[in-house]
Amino acid sequence: MVRVLPDVGAIDKEFDYLVPDALAGDVRVGTMVRIALHGRRVGGWVTAEDVVPAEGRALRPLAKVTGWGPAPEIVELAAWAAWRWAGRRASLLTTASPEQAVRGLPPAPAPGAVPTGPGTGDPALTEALEHPAGRAVLRLPPAHGLGPVVLAAAARGRVLVVTPSAPMAAELAIGLRRGGISVAVVPREWARAAAGAQVVIGARGAAWAPCPGLASVVVLDGHDEGLQQEQAPTWVAWVVAGERARRAGVPCVVVSPCPTVELLAWAPLVVASRSVERAGWAALEVIDRRRDDPRTGLYSARLVDLVRDGGRVVCVLNRKGRARLLVCGSCGATARCTRCGAAVTQRRDGDPPPLVCGRCATTRPPLCAECGSTRLAALRLGVARVRDELEALAGRPVGEVTAETGPMPDAAVLVGTEAVLHRVGPVDAVVFVDFDQELLAPRHRGAEEALALLARASRLVGGRHRHGRVLVQTRVPHHEVLLSAVNADPARLAASERGVRVALGLPPERALALVSGPAAPVFVASLPAELPAGCEIRGSGEGSWLLRAPDHRVLADLLHAAVRPPGRLRIEVDPARI
DNA sequence: CGGACAAGCTGA
DNA sequence: CAGCTTGTCCGG
Numbered sequence: 298m299v300r301v302l303p304d305v306g307a308i309d310k311e312f313d314y315l316v317p318d319a320l321a322g323d324v325r326v327g328t329m330v331r332i333a334l335h336g337r338r339v340g341g342w343v344t345a346e347d348v349v350p351a352e353g354r355a356l357r358p359l360a361k362v363t364g365w366g367p368a369p370e371i372v373e374l375a376a377w378a379a380w381r382w383a384g385r386r387a388s389l390l391t392t393a394s395p396e397q398a399v400r401g402l403p404p405a406p407a408p409g410a411v412p413t414g415p416g417t418g419d420p421a422l423t424e425a426l427e428h429p430a431g432r433a434v435l436r437l438p439p440a441h442g443l444g445p446v447v448l449a450a451a452a453r454g455r456v457l458v459v460t461p462s463a464p465m466a467a468e469l470a471i472g473l474r475r476g477g478i479s480v481a482v483v484p485r486e487w488a489r490a491a492a493g494a495q496v497v498i499g500a501r502g503a504a505w506a507p508c509p510g511l512a513s514v515v516v517l518d519g520h521d522e523g524l525q526q527e528q529a530p531t532w533v534a535w536v537v538a539g540e541r542a543r544r545a546g547v548p549c550v551v552v553s554p555c556p557t558v559e560l561l562a563w564a565p566l567v568v569a570s571r572s573v574e575r576a577g578w579a580a581l582e583v584i585d586r587r588r589d590d591p592r593t594g595l596y597s598a599r600l601v602d603l604v605r606d607g608g609r610v611v612c613v614l615n616r617k618g619r620a621r622l623l624v625c626g627s628c629g630a631t632a633r634c635t636r637c638g639a640a641v642t643q644r645r646d647g648d649p650p651p652l653v654c655g656r657c658a659t660t661r662p663p664l665c666a667e668c669g670s671t672r673l674a675a676l677r678l679g680v681a682r683v684r685d686e687l688e689a690l691a692g693r694p695v696g697e698v699t700a701e702t703g704p705m706p707d708a709a710v711l712v713g714t715e716a717v718l719h720r721v722g723p724v725d726a727v728v729f730v731d732f733d734q735e736l737l738a739p740r741h742r743g744a745e746e747a748l749a750l751l752a753r754a755s756r757l758v759g760g761r762h763r764h765g766r767v768l769v770q771t772r773v774p775h776h777e778v779l780l781s782a783v784n785a786d787p788a789r790l791a792a793s794e795r796g797v798r799v800a801l802g803l804p805p806e807r808a809l810a811l812v813s814g815p816a817a818p819v820f821v822a823s824l825p826a827e828l829p830a831g832c833e834i835r836g837s838g839e840g841s842w843l844l845r846a847p848d849h850r851v852l853a854d855l856l857h858a859a860v861r862p863p864g865r866l867r868i869e870v871d872p873a874r875i
Numbered sequence: 876c877g878g879a880c881a882a883g884c885t886g887a
Numbered sequence: 888c889a890g891c892t893t894g895t896c897c898g899g
Binding site (some may be wrong): 300301303305308311313314315333334336351354355356357433482521541863 | 895896897898899
């Protein structure tokens with residue numbers, strides 16, 4: 298007799314079934330089965346074997362064995378993650394399972410010729426993998442090759458590699474295969490991974506992929522938002538990978554050019570040598586636009602030079618979710634929150650209408666914080682015009698790229714939203730036309746996301762040795778993000794960011810959950826009136842509540858104790874936006 | 876989720 | 888009061 302968790306959205310409950318003798322050999326914890334439930338057939342996973350029969354209940358037999366599913370330790374990991382992110386096990390087990398039924402495994406691939414011996418391993422990676430803490434964050438600059446890092450890990454045994462995107466995983470896999478290593482790219486090659494490939498690689502779902510005989514786990518670009526699942530449960534791949542490695546007793550290394558404060562709180566930091574780090578960040582030119590007219594000064598002389606004869610140039614313009622910025626008419630400074638540094642907007646009510654921070658809601662009188670002037674002007678980019686104007690300035694064709702546009706235009710100069718950075722190959726220069734939208738984004742991870750953009754740009758143009766250029770136009774030229782990138786020193790931003798998080802009670806200082814949806818009021822009302830020490834709940838007034846706890850354990854236990862009412866309820870633990 | 880069944884609403 | 892909609896419950 299086995300216990301089965303049905304793959305049905307609203308059911309987070311297990312049911313017991315008899316195993317027909319004919320199927321007995323194919324059934325273990327994790328196996329995907331079909332069961333008769335309430336008059337219909339649904340899929341599910343075996344979650345326990347040898348269940349003691351309950352009294353007085355006629356059990357139905359399993360209808361069918363669908364095929365291989367996640368290994369027993371992954372089923373346990375899913376239970377842990379369901380607790381950690383207040384989600385359903387079924388949604389996590391789906392991620393951990395093959396997309397198509399796997400009836401049998403292919404023969405185990407030969408590991409291939411993994412170069413071993415002295416001189417083959419990246420010394421920084423070796424130090425990270427052998428860190429006594431069992432886990433480490435390895436800071437390697439953007440242009441540092443990741444192929445050799447994976448190779449060095451593969452030399453120590455079977456390795457699970459998690460990347461923020463599928464194309465990145467595919468590209469690394471091609472390089473590894475060329476080197477003769479056996480690779481399984483998940484989710485497509487789930488069965489090959491289960492059969493025992495030397496490297497199992499994929500996007501965030503790879504944190505759940507099969508990898509028998511796992512020797513180490515490597516997460517690449519650990520700062521990237523792509524490692525977090527957008528829909529609830531909002532699990533984060535490096536957290537899952539770390540927990541999996543801990544349970545398996547193997548090391549986990551998270552590699553990133555710009556580790557977030559959350560990563561730095563999670564594991565000890567290992568850094569490459571200063572010269573390696575400097576060489577791996579592109580030269581960054583900061584163009585101070587404070588003296589330019591906010592309405593006309595979109596194109597600095599340096600920008601015009603670059604698009605005229607800068608080879609392949611990509612111009613990034615953030616036109617989506619573009620908030621209006623206020624600029625001082627006297628000194629050119631951008632209006633920012635005096636408490637947290639995010640961009641402020643002007644309210645319509647009040648006399649005079651006050652400035653309000655989009656991040657921490659602090660309000661202040663409408664004066665320039667730099668020079669005291671009352672002349673604050675709204676700055677809006679004429680985005681639709683930018684492509685045309687650049688084409689006129691450059692004297693050569695300019696193509697437009699966004700997430701929605703079709704094939705890549707055949708032009709040496711491209712203008713696009715951030716999506717363009719994910720779609721182009723190597724280029725000679727990247728220009729951020731108006732970086733202040735990024736620098737001052739009223740999101741709690743805004744500054745880190747801005748540095749991540751500069752890191753991505755650095756990778757596209759190659760490191761300092763390739764003479765690629767990254768150009769940033771800004772009215773906040775001394776922002777920590779820019780200083781960090783200019784100096785190839787991400788620790789700088791991490792230090793200041795750490796202070797902001799402590800002051801505002803944000804992660805990693807505190808653990809957060811955002812509760813929303815029609816059922817949210819009932820759910821919130823069912824929380825104990827006397828919250829555990831250090832916890833608080835704040836309503837937004839728009840049907841969502843922010844729950845704050847000293848750490849994830851307290852937060853998860855609290856969410857677990859509340860009554861989950863019927864109806865739609867979204868619980869976002871570690872929300873990307875608050 | 877989706878079927879079963881109960882409780883409410885409507886119109887001749 | 889049949890016939891239908893809407894709500895609540897529960898599954899092995």
